[in-house]
Amino acid sequence: MPEHSASDKYNFALYVPVIKHKEWENIDGRVKLYFSIKDPVRRFAGWLVKKSPANDMLFDEKSSTTWLLVDGKRTIFEISKLVNADGKDSVDESLRRVVTFFRYIAKRGWVSFKQEEKE
Secondary structure (H helix, E strand, C coil): CCCCCHHHHHCHHHEEEEECCCCEEEECCEEEECCCCCCHHHHHHHHHCCCCCCCCEECCHHHHHHHHCCCCCCCHHHHHHHHCCCCCCCHHHHHHHHHHHHHHHHHCCCEEEEECCCC
16 A cells, blocks of 8 residues: 555545445345335325335446445545446546545435545
């Protein structure tokens, strides 16, 4: 692992994502997140139409691959390199895409971050 400077502690790509959302499964390489509906109005509306108000989310292939690479040890930068192992995207494009994904799922509270552990 290369040495990092003091300014790197503010570099989002060096953070390590940790999955907080525990209700998910891998279905043939695609990640599906499950959500329970707590809003009483939505639950009642679902009861009226005899249908469960589902809010489950099925990730696309790249998002699923990214999610499955989260192990609590890899940084966002390392995950970005693994997602782009085929070399189809530039390093910058792959990193931009992965960072955007992590910001999206972090805003929803599905992951948290910790700083990279120094060896």
